[in-house]
Amino acid sequence: MVESTNITWHNSKVTKEDRQKQKNHKSPVIWFTGLSGSGKSTVSVELEKALFEHGVHAYRLDGDNIRHGLNNNLGFSPEDRKENIRRIGEVANLLNDAGLVTLTAFISPYREDRNQVRQLLEDGDFIEVFVKCSLEECEKRDPKGLYQKARDGEIKGFTGIDAPYDEPEQPEVTVETDEMELKESVEVIMDYLKENNHI
Numbered sequence: 001m002v003e004s005t006n007i008t009w010h011n012s013k014v015t016k017e018d019r020q021k022q023k024n025h026k027s028p029v030i031w032f033t034g035l036s037g038s039g040k041s042t043v044s045v046e047l048e049k050a051l052f053e054h055g056v057h058a059y060r061l062d063g064d065n066i067r068h069g070l071n072n073n074l075g076f077s078p079e080d081r082k083e084n085i086r087r088i089g090e091v092a093n094l095l096n097d098a099g100l101v102t103l104t105a106f107i108s109p110y111r112e113d114r115n116q117v118r119q120l121l122e123d124g125d126f127i128e129v130f131v132k133c134s135l136e137e138c139e140k141r142d143p144k145g146l147y148q149k150a151r152d153g154e155i156k157g158f159t160g161i162d163a164p165y166d167e168p169e170q171p172e173v174t175v176e177t178d179e180m181e182l183k184e185s186v187e188v189i190m191d192y193l194k195e196n197n198h199i
């Protein structure tokens with residue numbers, strides 16, 4: 001990779017705070033993490049809808065708009081997953097500056113990579129949501145049939161089977177999708193956002 005030199009930051013006359021004031025809410029990054037099939041997409045889609053109906057300007061980043069576009073040159077090796085999360089973190093950082101509430105739905109299996117995104121943002125702007133669901137239940141759901149393929153050896157390095165997942169140590173929010181209804185998970189996150197004056 002060639003590193004850029006001779007580059008300077010050009011400041012705007014409109015600040016992040018100006019944009020937040022105009023929208024009447026803060027712009028946290030709501031970072032969903034969890035195993036494949038745990039419910040990251042399902043919960044984040046419902047939360048985005050609830051935020052929209054609440055008058056919040058929110059935007060969701062997930063595999064379809066990232067791995068099919070910006071990150072279509074990345075696979076699932078540890079290095080590629082790290083680069084995947086780094087780029088998503090940078091995009092989330094820009095959206096944070098733009099004054100939008102961002103929802104990200106990626107496995108993001110490495111604690112270190114998630115913490116690097118946390119470091120990019122101002123204190124309080126990174127909200128880690130652990131979508132907790134047992135591997136057994138995720139395999140039972142198997143919405144894309146990928147666990148079966150991983151068990152059959154057709155996919156190598158599948159998270160939870162033969163690739164690691166580091167559980168969050170101190171997530172801001174945990175939703176247990178094998179215990180809670182979808183509606184309840186959305187309510188828990190909405191309550192967190194309201195109680196902490198994000199929205």
Ligand SMILES: Nc1ncnc2c1ncn2[C@@H]1O[C@H](COP(=O)(O)OS(=O)(=O)O)[C@@H](OP(=O)(O)O)[C@H]1O
Nearest residue numbers: 035036037076081084106107108109156157158159
């Ligand atoms: N080897 C392997 N391991 C895990 N997941 C795999 C793999 N190969 C393909 N898939 C599919 O890709 C989705 C995960 O992509 P992410 O970008 O979220 O992964 S990561 O954060 O970079 O680890 C994941 O989607 P979700 O089920 O939505 O999590 C899978 O459908």
Ligand SMILES: Nc1ncnc2c1ncn2[C@@H]1O[C@H](COP(=O)(O)OP(=O)(O)O)[C@@H](O)[C@H]1O
Nearest residue numbers: 036037038039040041042141143177180181182
């Ligand atoms: N309480 C629940 N919360 C979220 N998803 C649930 C719940 N119960 C069952 N599911 C199902 O689990 C699957 C989760 O898949 P998905 O949202 O694609 O997960 P991920 O994005 O983490 O891979 C969906 O088929 C969803 O309908």
